[in-house]
Every structure is written in C-alpha cells, then in structure tokens.
Amino acid sequence: MSEIREIRINPIVPAESVLVATARGMRPKKAEEPAPRDTRKRVDTCPFCPGNEDKTPPVIAAYPAAGDWRIRIVENLYPVLGDERSQANFSFGLQQTIDGYGRHEVIIDNALHGAAIHEMGEEHLQLLFAAYRERMRALYRSNPRLKYVLVFKNFGPAAGASIAHTHSQLIAMPVVPENVTAEVDNSREFHRKHHRCIFCATIDEALTFEATIYDRSSGEVRRRIGVGQYVVERGEKFIAVKPFASRYEWEVHILPSCTRATSSTCRRKIARTWRASCGAPWRGWTR
Numbered sequence: 312m313s314e315i316r317e318i319r320i321n322p323i324v325p326a327e328s329v330l331v332a333t334a335r336g337m338r339p340k341k342a343e344e345p346a347p348r349d350t351r352k353r354v355d356t357c358p359f360c361p362g363n364e365d366k367t368p369p370v371i372a373a374y375p376a377a378g379d380w381r382i383r384i385v386e387n388l389y390p391v392l393g394d395e396r397s398q399a400n401f402s403f404g405l406q407q408t409i410d411g412y413g414r415h416e417v418i419i420d421n422a423l424h425g426a427a428i429h430e431m432g433e434e435h436l437q438l439l440f441a442a443y444r445e446r447m448r449a450l451y452r453s454n455p456r457l458k459y460v461l462v463f464k465n466f467g468p469a470a471g472a473s474i475a476h477t478h479s480q481l482i483a484m485p486v487v488p489e490n491v492t493a494e495v496d497n498s499r500e501f502h503r504k505h506h507r508c509i510f511c512a513t514i515d516e517a518l519t520f521e522a523t524i525y526d527r528s529s530g531e532v533r534r535r536i537g538v539g540q541y542v543v544e545r546g547e548k549f550i551a552v553k554p555f556a557s558r559y560e561w562e563v564h565i566l567p568s569c570t571r572a573t574s575s576t577c578r579r580k581i582a583r584t585w586r587a588s589c590g591a592p593w594r595g596w597t598r
Contacts, residue, residue: 316331316332316390316391316392316393317331317408318330318331318408318484318485318486319331319408320408328486328488328489330391330392330484332389332390332391332392348425348427349424349425349475350425351424351425352423352424352425353423353424354424354475354476357424357474357475357476358474358476359383359417359419359424359474359476359478360422360424360476361379361380361422364383367385367388367417368385368386368387368388369385369386370383370384370385371384371385371386371416371446372384372442372445372446374438374441374442379422380422381421381422381435381438382418382419382420382421382438382439382442383418383419383422384416384417384418384419384442384446384481385416385417385419386414386415386416386417387415387416387417387480390414390415391413391415391482392412392413392414392415392482392483392484393412393413393414393415394412394413394414394454412456412484412485413457413482413483413484413485414450414457414481414482414483415480415481415482415483416446416480416481416482417478417479417480417481418439418442418443418446418462418478418479418480418481419476419477419478420439420464420477420478420479421435421477423477424475424476424477425475425476425477426477427466427477428464428466428477439479443462443479443481446462446481447460447462447481450481450483451483456485457483457484457485458484458485458486458487459483459484459486459487459488459491460481460482460483460484461481461482461483461484462479462480462481463479463480463482464478464479464480465480497509498510510566510567513552513566514550514552514566514568517539517541517542517550517552518538518539518542518550519538520536520538521536521537521538522534522535522536523535523536541553541554541555543563546568547568548567548568549565549566549567549568550565550566550568551563551564551565551566552564552566
C-alpha cells in the first residue's frame with residue numbers, strides 16, 4: 312500500500328479531524344526506557360549537529376543567514392503534511408477525507424546538541440521566537456489554502472522527541488483545529504457578556520483570588536485556595552499559570568500580562584518566563 316497522508320473527518324463531530332501519516336512510523340526510534348538527558352555539545356552521528364547539514368533536507372532558513380548558524384529550519388524528513396503532491400478528497404459512506412496538504416518543518420533550536428531551553432540565553436531565545444514568527448508569517452502569506460500554523464516542541468523522549476538534538480516543529484494545515492475554533496469563539500462570547508478579555512480575567516484571578524470552602528454539615532474545610540496558588544512564574548510582561556482545569560499533568564499556560572505589548576518586547580519577556588518555567592520532559596506549543 313502506498314504512503315497515506317490525509318486528514319480524516321469524524322462523521323459524528325465533523326469539527327474534529329485526525330491527521331494520518333503512515334511515514335511517521337519510519338522515524339528513528341530508541342527503546343522507551345528512562346535515560347539521562349544527552350548534554351553533549353556535538354554528536355558525530357546526529358543529523359542536526361553542525362557539519363552534518365548534508366544529512367538533512369535542504370535548508371529553508373538559517374539564523375544568521377551567513378556564517379555559522381545558530382538556528383536552522385529544514386523540511387521534516389517524515390512529514391505529517393506535505394505540499395509536494397496533491398490528491399483528491401474522497402468520501403465513502405459516512406467516511407470522509409481531506410488531502411493531507413500543508414507543511415511540516417523542523418526548527419533546529421540551537422547548534423549545541425544537548426542545549427535545553429532553560430539553559431539558553433535570553434538573546435538566543437529572542438532569536439528563536441523571531442524565527443518562529445517569521446516562518447509562521449511566511450507560510451500564512453504563501454498560500455491561501457493554509458488556514459492554521461502551529462509551532463510545537465517536545466523535550467525529552469517521554470514527551471515524544473525522537474531525536475535528542477534540541478529542536479521544535481512547525482505544522483501548517485488547511486483546516487483550523489476544533490479546539491482552536493472553540494477557544495476563539497468562547498473568548499469572543501466571554502468578552503461580549505463581560506466586556507473584558509478572558510485571559511486578562513484569568514490573570515487577575517490567579518493573582519488576587521482566594522477562597523475557603525466549608526462543608527455545610529460539619530463545618531470542616533473542604534478546600535482552600537490561596538492567592539497566587541496557581542502562579543508558576545511571573546515576569547515583567549508575562550505570567551505562567553497552571554490552569555485550574557488542567558487537561559494533563561504539569562500543564563502550564565504562558566500569558567501576556569499586557570495584551571498590547573510590542574513584538575520585540577514580547578520576544579524578550581516571554582524568553583525569560585519560558586526559560587524559568589522549563590525543566591523536566593515537557594511538550595509546548597505557540598500559535
């Protein structure tokens with residue numbers, strides 16, 4: 312059977328879609344067992360290390376553009392989505408698919424093999440966020456078929472990283488995920504009802520709210536929430552909070568404390584907050 316790369320639509324909840332890419336199973340894998348983090352500066356066999364550029368697909372962008380690179384962007388060798396071919400959408404019975412059109416790229420975060428986010432300098436993280444932003448803008452402008460661009464990063468084997476060298480990934484797709492649409496719609500509805508931003512309200516509550524809940528019958532304390540209990544890290548322009556209704560362990564949201572912050576300010580301040588919030592294996596994304 313030929314390689315499959317498509318978006319499958321849930322007939323019960325059409326807004327839900329699933330990416331199917333059989334080539335992803337060909338990625339290099341290691342035994343899934345606890346292992347110490349690889350902190351080496353360079354590994355001769357690593358395709359992402361300087362000097363091994365011929366082991367990756369051609370470079371899309373590099374920072375700086377000339378000389379020794381610090382950040383490098385290439386196509387993913389095992390893409391979830393691609394634009395090199397096109398196939399017709401089809402349906403049979405209730406089942407429906409959309410062509411797996413899009414982009415899937417790898418952003419090599421640092422020339423140093425074992426560098427972790429919390430070990431990178433603020434200036435380098437600013438450059439990394441600038442690379443994210445520029446590549447996202449370029450893809451949005453490149454083709455009207457691309458409706459949503461996501462940058463994500465897995466840190467450590469437990470989070471799903473198949474190559475130890477520090478890297479992020481970027482996916483551009485022809486549909487907007489249902490959870491993103493719901494987030495935008497609910498945020499808009501909250502603003503319509505309360506005349507304020509839901510994210511600003513979340514920050515205010517995280518910094519000022521406290522409560523003690525008692526059992527009506529016994530009078531015993533059932534729950535106590537203290538001021539700042541869900542604040543993980545607070546910077547000058549950004550705050551990292553743990554959602555009360557976390558979807559998984561160690562979920563953290565990094566939110567701008569000023570929604571009108573300039574892009575240069577954002578890159579500098581979020582670099583500090585992100586670096587301070589990272590440590591153990593984790594998975595993050597920006598949009």
